[in-house]
Amino acid sequence: MKALRLALTGAIAGAAMLAGPAMAQAPGSPTLDAIRARGTLVCGVNTGLAGFAQPDSQGVWRGFDVDYCRAVAVALWNDASKVRYVPTTAQNRFTALQSGEVDMLARNTTWTLSRDTSLGFDFPAISFFDGQGFMVKASAGVRTARDLNGATICVQPGTTTEQNLTDWARSNRIRFTPVVIERVEEAVGAYVAGRCDAYTTDVSGLAATRSAQPRPAEHQILPDVISKEPLAPAVRHGDQRFADLVKWIHFGLVGAEELGITAANVQQAAQSDARPDVQRMLGRSGELGQMLGVDNAWMVNIIRTLGNYGEIFERNLAPIGLQRGPNALWTNGGLQYAPPLR
Amino acid sequence: MSTSTADPRQNSAGPPRRPIRLSWSDERLRGIVWQLLVVGVVLAIAWWLWSNTVHNLEVRRIATGFGFLDREAGLPIGEALIPYEPTDTYFRALLVGVLNTLKVAVVGVVLATILGTLVGIARLSHNWLLSKIAGFYVELIRDLPLLLQLLFWYTILQSLPGPRQALNPVDGVFLSNRGLLLPFIEWMPAHNWALLALVAGFIGTLMTARALRARQYADGQPRKIWPAAVTLMAGLPLLVWAALGAPFTPDVPALRGFNFQGGLIMTPEYFALLLGLVTYTAGFIAEIVRAGILAVNQGQWEAAQALGLRRGDILKRIVLPQALRVIVPPMTSQYLNLTKNSSLAVAVGYQDIVSIANTTLNQTGQAIEGIAIIMLVYLTISLSISLFMNWYNARIALVER
Ligand SMILES: N[C@@H](CCC(=O)N[C@@H](CS)C(=O)NCC(=O)O)C(=O)O
Numbered sequence: 001m002k003a004l005r006l007a008l009t010g011a012i013a014g015a016a017m018l019a020g021p022a023m024a025q026a027p028g029s030p031t032l033d034a035i036r037a038r039g040t041l042v043c044g045v046n047t048g049l050a051g052f053a054q055p056d057s058q059g060v061w062r063g064f065d066v067d068y069c070r071a072v073a074v075a076l077w078n079d080a081s082k083v084r085y086v087p088t089t090a091q092n093r094f095t096a097l098q099s100g101e102v103d104m105l106a107r108n109t110t111w112t113l114s115r116d117t118s119l120g121f122d123f124p125a126i127s128f129f130d131g132q133g134f135m136v137k138a139s140a141g142v143r144t145a146r147d148l149n150g151a152t153i154c155v156q157p158g159t160t161t162e163q164n165l166t167d168w169a170r171s172n173r174i175r176f177t178p179v180v181i182e183r184v185e186e187a188v189g190a191y192v193a194g195r196c197d198a199y200t201t202d203v204s205g206l207a208a209t210r211s212a213q214p215r216p217a218e219h220q221i222l223p224d225v226i227s228k229e230p231l232a233p234a235v236r237h238g239d240q241r242f243a244d245l246v247k248w249i250h251f252g253l254v255g256a257e258e259l260g261i262t263a264a265n266v267q268q269a270a271q272s273d274a275r276p277d278v279q280r281m282l283g284r285s286g287e288l289g290q291m292l293g294v295d296n297a298w299m300v301n302i303i304r305t306l307g308n309y310g311e312i313f314e315r316n317l318a319p320i321g322l323q324r325g326p327n328a329l330w331t332n333g334g335l336q337y338a339p340p341l342r
Numbered sequence: 343m344s345t346s347t348a349d350p351r352q353n354s355a356g357p358p359r360r361p362i363r364l365s366w367s368d369e370r371l372r373g374i375v376w377q378l379l380v381v382g383v384v385l386a387i388a389w390w391l392w393s394n395t396v397h398n399l400e401v402r403r404i405a406t407g408f409g410f411l412d413r414e415a416g417l418p419i420g421e422a423l424i425p426y427e428p429t430d431t432y433f434r435a436l437l438v439g440v441l442n443t444l445k446v447a448v449v450g451v452v453l454a455t456i457l458g459t460l461v462g463i464a465r466l467s468h469n470w471l472l473s474k475i476a477g478f479y480v481e482l483i484r485d486l487p488l489l490l491q492l493l494f495w496y497t498i499l500q501s502l503p504g505p506r507q508a509l510n511p512v513d514g515v516f517l518s519n520r521g522l523l524l525p526f527i528e529w530m531p532a533h534n535w536a537l538l539a540l541v542a543g544f545i546g547t548l549m550t551a552r553a554l555r556a557r558q559y560a561d562g563q564p565r566k567i568w569p570a571a572v573t574l575m576a577g578l579p580l581l582v583w584a585a586l587g588a589p590f591t592p593d594v595p596a597l598r599g600f601n602f603q604g605g606l607i608m609t610p611e612y613f614a615l616l617l618g619l620v621t622y623t624a625g626f627i628a629e630i631v632r633a634g635i636l637a638v639n640q641g642q643w644e645a646a647q648a649l650g651l652r653r654g655d656i657l658k659r660i661v662l663p664q665a666l667r668v669i670v671p672p673m674t675s676q677y678l679n680l681t682k683n684s685s686l687a688v689a690v691g692y693q694d695i696v697s698i699a700n701t702t703l704n705q706t707g708q709a710i711e712g713i714a715i716i717m718l719v720y721l722t723i724s725l726s727i728s729l730f731m732n733w734y735n736a737r738i739a740l741v742e743r
Contacts, residue, residue: 193500
């Protein structure tokens with residue numbers, strides 16, 4: 001385990017040393033070339049968070065983030081199964097992407113300036129607007145986050161969560177004792193066992209964790225949201241073509257919802273919907289797919305297999321109790337907005 | 343060359359030197375050429391790796407260098423031996439990590455040695471039950487992965503009652519899933535001086551013991567060390583403390599709000615890691631101690647028995663000192679193992695150097711620098727242990743007659 005972790009983090013060093021200089025400079029997309037040559041997409045996901053990425057009882061990965069990996073595979077090969085999932089902890093996910101161990105991250109990762117610049121990533125589009133919250137035992141009698149003065153709080157290292165927590169405590173003059181545990185099961189386990197008075201992470205993560213407890217009603221998510229967590233897939237900086245593909249898959253999913261294209265009606269719409277934007281999106285006219293370097297039927301295939309943004313949300317996140325909230329379409333007062341596909 | 347089994351008297355002079363001929367048939371010239379070639383190739387590979395790394399990091403816009411060390415860390419740390427705030431620098435955060443590693447490694451080595459020695463001796467005991475229990479312990483502990491054992495201890499400690507229902511065996515002592523709390527005193531500069539006096543007293547005691555032993559060798563009279571020891575190690579610190587005004591304000595832990603305030607705390611994270619490392623390493627040390635004792639010739643026991651010494655005395659005065667020479671070298675690697683295994687700390691939420699360096703490299707993206715820091719820290723600690731143990735080994739080796 002220790003060796004594995006060190007090896008993982010050490011891998012960046014090795015890969016950065018061994019990758020040929022020529023590859024990084026070539027025009028086109030080194031990432032897409034490598035993915036095509038390999039025949040599978042290697043997607044970094046989290047180690048298991050209900051609703052976002054978790055193997056089901058058959059060992060098949062399912063979840064909101066997983067669907068983003070699958071969408072890329074469908075765009076490339078019209079085959080959602082051509083993905084290899086690499087579970088990453090909050091701490092080792094970035095080295096995994098930097099070193100080329102994974103092609104992309106779809107792992108509730110917050111888009112921040114330093115990750116975008118000095119870590120060498122790009123965040124093509126915000127797939128989920130989130131914020132950080134706290135979960136406490138319902139029996140603890142805590143009503144707002146400010147009641148947590150003096151509390152012990154469990155948190156995962158290598159996250160924006162731990163940094164926001166210290167910022168928040170500083171600006172609200174709150175003293176707390178951190179318990180910092182790398183693996184999510186153990187961090188949650190420590191909170192459940194009572195080692196910590198509260199567990200903090202993205203509200204979506206709290207909802208997922210709460211829903212996975214034997215008695216969810218015993219846990220309460222406090223109303224306070226202390227940060228902005230725009231969760232986005234991440235790719236390596238400098239491979240614009242691959243970043244474009246991931247970006248427009250997200251916008252395609254949102255655009256399809258705007259247009260009312262669903263898994264059920266997409267085939268029909270491709271045949272008979274005469275609206276020009278539908279025709280373009282579904283590859284009946286224009287060459288949007290080719291501009292991205294994939295088949296023109298990319299959106300038909302993606303929506304047929306996975307549904308549009310709203311369907312992906314409902315399928316994965318409604319069961320853990322998440323509402324659309326800021327992730328509603330802009331037309332419904334939310335923030336999800338797709339630039340024109342033309 | 344290897345055929346030179348000549349007269350040993352010639353050895354000191356060495357083989358006669360002859361000038362190098364500039365010909366491929368000259369063995370020495372060939373040797374030099376090959377060595378230059380190998381060194382050249384290694385250097386070329388190193389240079390290529392280095393420049394390629396720098397280039398790739400640049401292409402990917404990944405930051406490089408150690409400039410991040412004096413940026414604000416902003417990471418929360420649960421327990422620190424020196425004052426730490428999230429507004430402090432990464433350098434200080436890493437220093438806290440190093441000290442936390444040392445805190446568990448040093449205490450762990452001492453406790454594992456004591457426990458391991460006791461179990462090793464117990465395994466050789468004539469008491470059937472005792473030796474069987476010791477044997478069972480050794481087999482069990484050595485066969486289970488350490489990570490599993492750490493998680494086991496951590497889970498056990500977490501299942502203690504919460505702070506409100508904390509066990510309170512004696513006044514001021516609380517045991518709960520927040521840790522073990524002990525009453526302490528409010529620490530003042532006078533206490534630092536008293537501590538310094540204790541160290542000085544300890545050194546003084548060692549020196550006195552040496553002087554006394556020298557005199558015993560001279561006239562055969564055994565002399566008592568304890569009066570000097572008590573004066574130097576208890577009297578001296580007390581005197582210093584009293585001279586500085588004898589400050590004494592008890593600091594008793596009390597439940598306030600969510601947690602206990604005041605007193606000394608041993609967190610479940612530290613305790614689980616320490617417990618896991620000590621019990622695990624002690625299993626190996628026990629076997630080393632057992633092997634060391636068995637390596638001492640049976641005749642030594644018999645001779646000592648013939649002198650009428652008791653079993654405990656034989657062990658203490660005759661056998662263990664001789665066994666030490668067998669025990670010390672493998673012990674070094676156990677100490678190194680314990681130190682390196684302490685890097686599993688993050689699994690049980692103890693923030694050692696690996697945990698903090700990993701978070702640092704995650705936040706700054708500078709994996710190569712982060713790994714370099716971790717390696718440097720472990721290398722320094724390991725080399726220090728090795729040097730100390732080699733010195734100690736050389737010292738006890740001289741005892742041989
Ligand atoms: N969005 C935050 C936090 C992301 C994060 O790692 N969250 C945790 C808690 S919900 C998680 O996903 N853990 C799952 C795992 O470690 O596998 C970030 O990008 O730093």
